[in-house]
Amino acid sequence: MHLSYSTIHPSEAREMIRRNEWIKPTSGVSNGFIQANLAVLPKELAFDFLLFCQRNPKPCPIIDVTEAGSGTPALAAPSGDIKTDIPKYRIYRNGEFVEERTDVTDLWDENMVGFLIGCSFTFEEALLTNGVPIRHIEEKCNVPMYKTNMPCVKAGVFEGPMVVSMRPMSEKDAIRAVQVTSRFPSVHGAPVHIGNPSAIGIKDITKPDFGDNVTIKDGEVPVFWACGVTPQAVAMQVKPEIMITHAPGHMFITDLKNEEFAIL
Amino acid sequence: MHLSYSTIHPSEAREMIRRNEWIKPTSGVSNGFIQANLAVLPKELAFDFLLFCQRNPKPCPIIDVTEAGSGTPALAAPSGDIKTDIPKYRIYRNGEFVEERTDVTDLWDENMVGFLIGCSFTFEEALLTNGVPIRHIEEKCNVPMYKTNMPCVKAGVFEGPMVVSMRPMSEKDAIRAVQVTSRFPSVHGAPVHIGNPSAIGIKDITKPDFGDNVTIKDGEVPVFWACGVTPQAVAMQVKPEIMITHAPGHMFITDLKNEEFAIL
Structure with a gap:
């Protein structure tokens, strides 16, 4: 570009x-x-x-x-x-x-x-500014996204599970990522989950429901954010x-x- | 009680x-x-x-x-x-x-x-916990509220000026009050104005449009928060x-x- x-x-x-x-x-x-x-x-x-x-x-x-x-x-x-x-x-x-x-x-x-x-572009920019690397940007692909077992709160005819995006990082970076993204509550905010994917209903972290699979290195932890694909999926x-x-x-x-x- | x-x-x-x-x-x-x-x-x-x-x-x-x-x-x-x-x-x-x-x-x-x-009960509790005194509670009356010249953003048939509540405090406390109430963006959040009332269209600080007048001591600054009376006034x-x-x-x-x- x-x-x-x-x-x-x-x-x-x-x-x-x-x-x-x-x-x-x-x-x-x-x-x-x-x-x-x-x-x-x-x-x-x-x-x-x-x-x-x-x-x-x-x-x-x-x-x-x-x-x-x-x-x-x-x-x-x-x-x-x-x-x-x-x-x-x-x-x-x-x-x-x-x-x-x-x-x-x-x-x-x-x-x-x-x-x-x-x-998520907004908080990704903030993460990069804070020196937290973002794997799918490094690997030039789309962020991996997963359907979870976390239900959204129903409203009228609209209901369904939350979709999350995942960024793997060191545990140290994960703490900084919580701080940095908490500053942006109106663009997804803090992560919704850190760690064990199965705890939120993700069976295979290497098989995202949307987007691309990314490398999770030894010692890294997956960090999950609520994803803007959710409302589209629910509306559909x-x-x-x-x-x-x-x-x-x-x-x-x-x-x-x-x-x-x-x-x- | x-x-x-x-x-x-x-x-x-x-x-x-x-x-x-x-x-x-x-x-x-x-x-x-x-x-x-x-x-x-x-x-x-x-x-x-x-x-x-x-x-x-x-x-x-x-x-x-x-x-x-x-x-x-x-x-x-x-x-x-x-x-x-x-x-x-x-x-x-x-x-x-x-x-x-x-x-x-x-x-x-x-x-x-x-x-x-x-x-405002929510952030007032947080202010008190942080040692920031609240005048209308001390004086056992209602918080003073004022119509301002700050327009709300219109939506459909609804439009009108913002109503604010005012709490006088020392300049030192005003800084702490910004920090404390910024933590609560979903219950009014940080102040919308600090200082000169006429800058937001308030002609006489001793004559609130709603609630009661409170004492502003020497060296104190008026701190204004967006007030929940606004949507009722606009709807009316x-x-x-x-x-x-x-x-x-x-x-x-x-x-x-x-x-x-x-x-x-």
């Missing part, structure tokens, strides 16, 4: 994406700014889904919600448009994947409500008539700085 | 309140447990109101939301009932105060959604057909411990 993409302002990045001049993952673009997962649902499901996120803030940290029919995330990116400013969308009908697109304007109607949900089970998400890694880049989300 | 009331479990306190054996403020009952403000609104306003709270977490920290028609706060107090377990309710119709009650069961229908919103402006709140000081006592809401 050309160095300049890491330093351009999010509004420039979004315009580039809107013009379909950037149709690839957004990792490393506009460093220091919050990137978000997208889930778009019909209005009749919006209250239950927002309540589900409110009840499960670790896997479902809400960054912004658009008003029904609007594409504008008024808080996170007033000049942005969630209908066009994501490099690649996925469309699901009745819970089934239908197609990928670079623009969803023609699918929009007055009933669509968009949820921008925090992603309801088989909504239509649901729009980002394609993995193709995020919405907000105007909000990562450090604004640190509470200390 | 008899010492035992401070140590009874919240479930006992709620049963006592349900039987109308406690019809007075709940301050000091079941110490260490989160007490919450109540706002009940019709379902058609619930999504916008939840979104308003989500966008304005400092004045509107959501503790729990009941599902439409249910009186059970499943997260905060599974054995509780928000229709009966508050010592005194206020009923508003079309934005006008109509009556006070000790039970709202007969006003309930399948459209009612209850919002439990964090209150919409003049909902019906809205139910707690009477001031007559709170809902949850099973959640204050310290569970500390992020560090």
Whole structure:
């Protein structure tokens, strides 16, 4: 990636994406700014889904919600448009994947409500700044993610198990990782589990349900964080008539700085 | 107050309140447990109101939301009932105060959604534990509250200025107060302003809009926190057909411990 993409302002990045001049993952673009997962649902499901996120803030940290029919995330990116400013969308009908697109304007109607949900890029940046290495970045692959036996708190029609992401590290780094990520309660926050995978229902740590397997070295401990895939997985089970998400890694880049989300 | 009331479990306190054996403020009952403000609104306003709270977490920290028609706060107090377990309710119709009650069961229908919103008791307990004195407690009156010129972030039909509470203290204590209350981002969190009242639109600090005036001693600085009165004030402006709140000081006592809401 050309160095300049890491330093351009999010509004420039979004315009580039809107013009379909950037149709690839957004990792490393506009460093220091919050990137978000997208889930778009019909209005009749919006209250239950927002309540589900409110009840499960670790896997479902809400960054912004658009008003029904609007594409504008008024808080996170007033000049942005969630209908066009994501490099690649996925469309699901009745819970089934239908197609990928670079623009969803023609699918929009007055009933669509968009949820921008925090992603792990924010706390990963903080971990790296603190000298905690991140294995899947070193190995240039996706973070391994697992379904657990930890139930989310139900809200209306939405329920299901928590999905976690895993980063292996030394026990010393694990302590620092708890401290560092605790500063960011609104983007997943502290780990939900450290150590024995079977304690949270993971049978084989080498076989993630999503993403890629990574090396766990001798003396390292797996550290698990609540994952933003959870709300998408839970929403999908309801088989909504239509649901729009980002394609993995193709995020919405907000105007909000990562450090604004640190509470200390 | 008899010492035992401070140590009874919240479930006992709620049963006592349900039987109308406690019809007075709940301050000091079941110490260490989160007490919450109540706002009940019709379902058609619930999504916008939840979104308003989500966008304005400092004045509107959501503790729990009941599902439409249910009186059970499943997260905060599974054995509780928000229709009966508050010592005194206020009923508003079309934005006008109509009556006070000790039970709202007969006003309930399948459209009612209850919002439990964090209150300052939680961080006040933490301030006292840290040796930061609280003037309105010393002077045995209500905390002074002021309308400000700081707008909340609009959501749907809900908008309006933030209401703040004020506690005067030494500048040394003000620093400790920032640290202590930053640990509790989900119950108002850090102050929103320290010092000059006119900077946030307060013309006369001796004339609070709600609550009582308290002494500000020489060398003390006023410290302002976002106040849970904000969402009620904002909701009232919409003049909902019906809205139910707690009477001031007559709170809902949850099973959640204050310290569970500390992020560090």
